[in-house]
Amino acid sequence: MSACEQYGVPHEEIARAAALLRAGRLVAFPTETVYGLGANALDAEAVALIFKVKGRPNTSPIIVHVSSAEMVGEVAAAWPEKARVLAEHFWPGPLTLVVSKTAAVPDIVTAGLTTVGIRMPAHPIALALIDRAQVPIAAPSANPFTHVSPTVAEHVRRSLGNQVDFILDGGPCQVGIESTVLSVVEDLPVLLRPGGVSRQQIEELIGVTAIAEHVPAGGHASPGMHPRHYSPRTRLILVPDGQVPAAGEGAYLQVHQPAAGRVREAIIMPDDPSQYAARLYSALHELDACGYDWIAVETPGPGVEWEAVLDRLRRAADAGA
Ligand code: TXA
Ligand code: MG
Numbered sequence: 179m180s181a182c183e184q185y186g187v188p189h190e191e192i193a194r195a196a197a198l199l200r201a202g203r204l205v206a207f208p209t210e211t212v213y214g215l216g217a218n219a220l221d222a223e224a225v226a227l228i229f230k231v232k233g234r235p236n237t238s239p240i241i242v243h244v245s246s247a248e249m250v251g252e253v254a255a256a257w258p259e260k261a262r263v264l265a266e267h268f269w270p271g272p273l274t275l276v277v278s279k280t281a282a283v284p285d286i287v288t289a290g291l292t293t294v295g296i297r298m299p300a301h302p303i304a305l306a307l308i309d310r311a312q313v314p315i316a317a318p319s320a321n322p323f324t325h326v327s328p329t330v331a332e333h334v335r336r337s338l339g340n341q342v343d344f345i346l347d348g349g350p351c352q353v354g355i356e357s358t359v360l361s362v363v364e365d366l367p368v369l370l371r372p373g374g375v376s377r378q379q380i381e382e383l384i385g386v387t388a389i390a391e392h393v394p395a396g397g398h399a400s401p402g403m404h405p406r407h408y409s410p411r412t413r414l415i416l417v418p419d420g421q422v423p424a425a426g427e428g429a430y431l432q433v434h435q436p437a438a439g440r441v442r443e444a445i446i447m448p449d450d451p452s453q454y455a456a457r458l459y460s461a462l463h464e465l466d467a468c469g470y471d472w473i474a475v476e477t478p479g480p481g482v483e484w485e486a487v488l489d490r491l492r493r494a495a496d497a498g499a
Contacts, residue, residue, distance in 0.1 A: 213329070218315065264362070449478075
């Protein structure tokens with residue numbers, strides 16, 4: 179049995195999805211982080227459909243997914259030593275490397291930037307799909323703009339179902355939050371978005387990195403990083419010490435501290451950052467469907483290994499503020 183068949187996806191489905199991508203259509207597919215909404219990255223019209231379906235502003239660049247080093251060569255104009263070292267270590271995996279782009283990458287993919295974010299996903303279905311399509315695949319998370327990213331195919335069906343030409347169902351995503359985005363354009367790499375690979379893991383390999391928020395906007399601006407990303411529709415609040423709101427009805431995401439007030443529902447979350455991340459978006463999707471007045475989340479951590487989870491929770495909380 180092949181790796182794809184183990185995920186319940188027969189070869190014919192990969193072939194059909196790849197043919198659709200080559201014909202300029204949209205395919206949702208699983209990666210190890212979240213489900214992606216894919217289009218041929220070299221086809222500007224196909225990529226325009228992604229922006230339309232997501233309701234995403236065209237100022238937000240899209241990550242290009244590759245399945246081989248040759249494909250990197252098609253889209254990357256430069257491949258600095260640090261990119262080489264990081265890719266060798268973390269690819270396939272949840273790390274997106276931002277480098278100078280080639281002319282083959284249409285401007286719409288990169289929101290007009292001269293750089294492109296590239297990653298090789300660690301999921302057999304994603305790799306088989308890209309390999310079969312024989313073109314790099316531009317893919318943001320397969321959710322309407324600003325909503326919580328999908329970690330199972332059902333999330334995609336519910337939010338974008340009839341606007342996507344095909345959905346490959348590979349079951350739940352193992353990492354559960356998006357890839358780390360790191361710019362290696364300049365000598366000092368800049369962390370644009372924390373994610374599946376931690377800053378410590380990166381720094382152990384290539385030394386110190388800067389954090390986007392600490393770098394003046396300009397060449398390093400990460401246009402997709404505004405606060406209203408990753409938010410459920412229900413108001414989300416981060417609470418220390420279990421202090422849930424007194425008014426209204428809500429749910430509580432607990433790590434240690436039980437709710438200090440009345441809640442309709444509590445979900446116990448893992449006290450491990452990777453396991454917490456793997457569970458977070460599915461928990462938010464479930465609770466968002468309940469129509470509560472609020473979702474209170476016990477602030478997890480402290481500790482640098484919680485950086486990515488805290489980033490997503492803070493953005494979701496700011497959105498409702
Ligand atoms: O895990 C992931 O990265 C998922 C799966 C599907 O691979 N994709 C994803 O894509 O999260 P999206 O579009 O939701 O987030 C892409 C982010 C943007 O918000 C932006 O911050 C950054 O990547 N990005 C992409 N290209 C960039 C570039 N050229 N310069 C700076 N930032 C870039
Ligand atoms: Mg997204």
